Amino acid sequence: MLTLANLNLHYDKTAGANTRNKISEKDSSTQVIFDLSLTINEGEKVAIIGPSGAGKSSLLHHIYQELTTRAALCSQRQGLVDNLSIYHNIFMGALARHHWLFNLVNLIRPFKQDLHDIAALCQQLELDQPLAKKVDQLSGGQRQRVALARALYQQQAIFIGDEPFSALDPLMTSRLLDTVLARHNSVIMVLHDRALAMSAFDRVIALDKGRLILDSQQQSIDQAQITALYQTSAIA
Amino acid sequence: MSQPKQPQQVLQLKKPQYALGYWQKVSLSIWLIALVILPFADIEIVNFDPFLELTRMVNGLVTPDFFATEYLLQAIMQTVNFAIIGVCLGLVLGAPLALIYQHPLVSSCCAFLRAIHEIFWALLFLQVFGLSPLTGILAISIPFAATFARVFHDIINQSSDSPLEIIDRRADIISRFTYGKIAQVMPQLINYTRYRFECALRSSAVLGFIGMPTLGFYMETAFRQGNYSEGAALLIIFIALIGTIRYWCPPKLLGVYLVIACVTLVDIPKVDSSLLVRFITQDILPPAIANAATLAEVQWSSLMTWFSALLSEQAIPGAIATITLALLALAATHFISLSTHMIASKHLWPAPLTWLGQFILLVGRSVPEYILAFIFLMLLGPSMLPAIVALAIHNGCVIAYLAVKQSNAIAPQQIQISKLNQFNYHIMPTIYPSMMALLFYRFEIIVRETAVFGILGIMTLGFYIDSSFSEIRYSNALVLITCTALLNVAIDIISRRLLKFEQTSQTSC
Incomplete structure (x- = not known):
């Protein structure tokens, strides 16, 4: 599905996003990914x-x-439109x-079918708010x-998530994670919760200072190794 | 030998250096420039007895006569009609331009159209359409369309891109744009349009001074004839009209008002097309070209003499007077905005007093500069002084109004200090930069307005333009209007280069 070979990425400090990662001006960019090689197969979580x-x-x-036409992204910068419901x-x-x-007509008058689908989706995600409420009135979670x-409603085969549950409690996190895993063929997700990553996913990869350190596909990983990873980083 | 001295030198404290801050330098230079050019400006009081006139005016103000004006209702209606139709037409023309505004050709065209004041547009259209409503509507909608294009473009550009990044790339551009961008900035666009409507009402009233049947027409007549009671009544009605916009014209009713405006608009007389053709092909051409039958017959030397005479005798003196007046007005505006902000700040005064301050600000910003200048001219006689006072009061109140909105939102520091200290050490330092940004933004508007004051008899560019029109030398007028527009564009570019802070285009008028 996706193969990365010797990937180097630069973070452009001047721009907010790191979408254009060309090695252009050394002064304004720092390297964030070093020589990373990775293959992700269809159906992997x-x-x-x-x-x-x-x-x-x-x-x-x-x-x-790389996967933009087939994947739905749930980014940390949520990109919600505050003035919309x-x-x-x-x-x-x-x-x-x-x-x-x-789409234009729907902006003025929502269509029944989508209203129905989205209501069902919200119920599944335990979001018990009126659908007409503007999102700037909502809490972080x-x-x-x-x-x-919104990412689920894209109905793509691949889900790409950047800590999509960081503001939720652990129990809700695991319930929603099950929903996400069940609805997508492949899932690639950055997670904060190491234990959850180990238990719920087929494969865990660990990064440190821009390098791929651990890959559960290549070697078996245990809790101690991961703890060590976070500790060395904390010292350095 | 110098060895033993050294410890002493170290002990001796160096005289502490404290450099001027950026904003201190900027504020000081505004005043230095004003002081330097003050001796060259004509600011004497010409009227021999201003106090007599003042007492009569105050008398009028306390005894307003609301029934003196014969066609009062029609005047109010036409003022509102021009403003509503002008803004709507401006929106229809300007909003699509906002989408292609990044093109240099579009943005420079808009800058040029914007730089010509509504009154100059009206003077131009007056020659073609006469006193038809078309003149008033077009005079408002053309510069407004150019402003809408720029401000809407700025608003859309400044909005966040993150919703766009999330939307599926395969979605079509219209869906992506409406959901990701337009929906995001819609409240800002509506707010700005509402603000511009207020500006349009002011412009519409001012168009009365050149003969359109709006409130300004009756106001001018009343003041000129010394009917100050009638004039004061009209002024009060106008201020009330602007102060209560949000009650009588909520955005939802705009469509209704547009229909009413179109129905109640005085009849548009048939446009005489031969007049239009004559105006474009004959009247606005310089005599040297208009008299020549073919290109070969054009007397280039006489054309050049005409042009250079026009430039050296009218355009350049007019431009110098315009800039002088504008710079003096800038310093005066600085003073007025600081002092009126103090009057209306809730950090200094108890609530009832700030309401009074807010009311003063409302009056100051509701009355157009042009009308204020006209009133002060009646008081003080024709010099730069009334113009400076008028510009300072109107623009100072606009800046103070926005600054008060901002400063009242600041939470006071949680330490035990007096209100005055709180104000000087916390509130002012917080809002001063944005206040200065507003001031420089208003400078562009001050220059634009200064040029127009010429019509009132002050020797700025507008004076020469107005005389050209009344001498039926349209070619001269056109060249001078172009010069005025170029001056405005140049000042706009220079001030943008010099001051690289965030421009709040939300406050342009």
Whole structure:
């Protein structure tokens, strides 16, 4: 599905996003990923872990660029449109499935079918808010679930998530993670919770300082190794 | 030998250096420039007895006569009609331009159109359409369309890109743009349009001064004839009209008002096409070209003499007077905005007093500079002084109004200090940069307005333009209008280069 060979990524400090990672100006950019090689197969559920600043988000966004036509992204920067309702924000996931005229009319008057689908999705994600509510009135956890719902509503085969549950409690996290895993053929997700990564995913890879340190496909990983990874990073 | 001295030198404290801050330098230079050019400016009080006039005006103000104006209702209606139709037409023309504004050709065209004041547009259209509503509507909608294009473009550009990144790339551009961008900035666009509507009402009233049947027409007549009671009544009605926009014209009713405006608009007389053709092919051409039958017959030397005479006798003196007046007005505006901000700040005064301050700000910003200048001219006689006072009051109040909005939102420091200390050490340092940014943004508007004051008799560019029109030398007027627009564009570019801080285009008017 995806093969990365000797990937080097640079983070452009001047721009907010790291979408254009060309080795252009050395002064304004720092390297975040070093010589990373990785192959992800169809149907795999991969968790990416590692200490803060390890380059996980950069790698994930690069993977999304590669898979963009087949994948739904749930980014840490949620990219919700504050002036739109919960319904419209989630509907944004379906924009590509409809004609622009349909989308425009829907902006003024929601269509029954989508209203029904999105209500069901919200129920599944335990989001018990009126669909007409504007998202700027929601709490952090609720916003995160709207962003998640929008990614799910893209109905893609691949789900790419950057800590999509960081504002939720552990129990809800594992329930929602099950939903995400069940609805997608392949999942690539940056996770904070190491134990959850080990238990719920087929494969765990660990990054540290922009390098691939551990890959459960190549070697068996135990808890001690991962703990060590976070500790060395904390000292350094 | 110098060895033993050294420890002493170390012990001796160096005189502490404290360099001026950036904003201190900027503020000081505004005032230095004003002081330097002050001796060259004509600011004497010409009226021999301003106090007599003042007492009559105050008398009028306390005894307003609301029934003196014969066509009051029609005047109000036409003022509102021009503003509504002008803004709507401006939106229809300007909003699509906002999408292609990044093209240099579009943005420079818009900058040029914007740089010509509504009154100059009206003077131009007056020659073609006469006193038809078309003149008023077009005079408002053309510069407004150019402003909408730029501001909408800025608003859309400044909005976050992150929703766009999330939307599926395969979605079509219209869906991506409406959901990811337009939906995001819609409240800002509506707010700005509402603000521009207020500006349009002011412009519409001012168009009365050149003969359009709006409130300004009756206001000018009343003041000129010394009917100050009637004039004061019209002024009060106008301020009330602007102060209560949000009650009588909520955005939802705009469509209804547009229909009413179109129905109640005075009849548009048939446009005489031969007049239009004559105006374009004959009247606005310089005599040397208009008199020549073919290109070969054009007397280039006489054309050049005409042009250079126009430039040296009218355009350049007019431009110098315009800039002088504008710079003096800038310093005065600085003073007024600081002092009126203090009057209306809730950090200094108890609530009832700040309401009074807010009311002063409302009055100051509701009355157009042009009308203020006109009133002060009646008081003080024709010199730069009334213009400076008028510009300072209007723009100072606009800046103070926005600054008060911002400073009232600041939470006071949680330490025990007096209100005055709180104000000087916490509130002012916090809002001063944005206040200065507003001030420089208003400078562009001050220059634009200064040029127009010429029509009132102050020797700025507008004076020469107005005389050209009344002497039926349209070619001269056109060249001078172009010069004025270029001056505005140049000042806009220079101030943008010099001051690289964030421009708040939200406050342009």
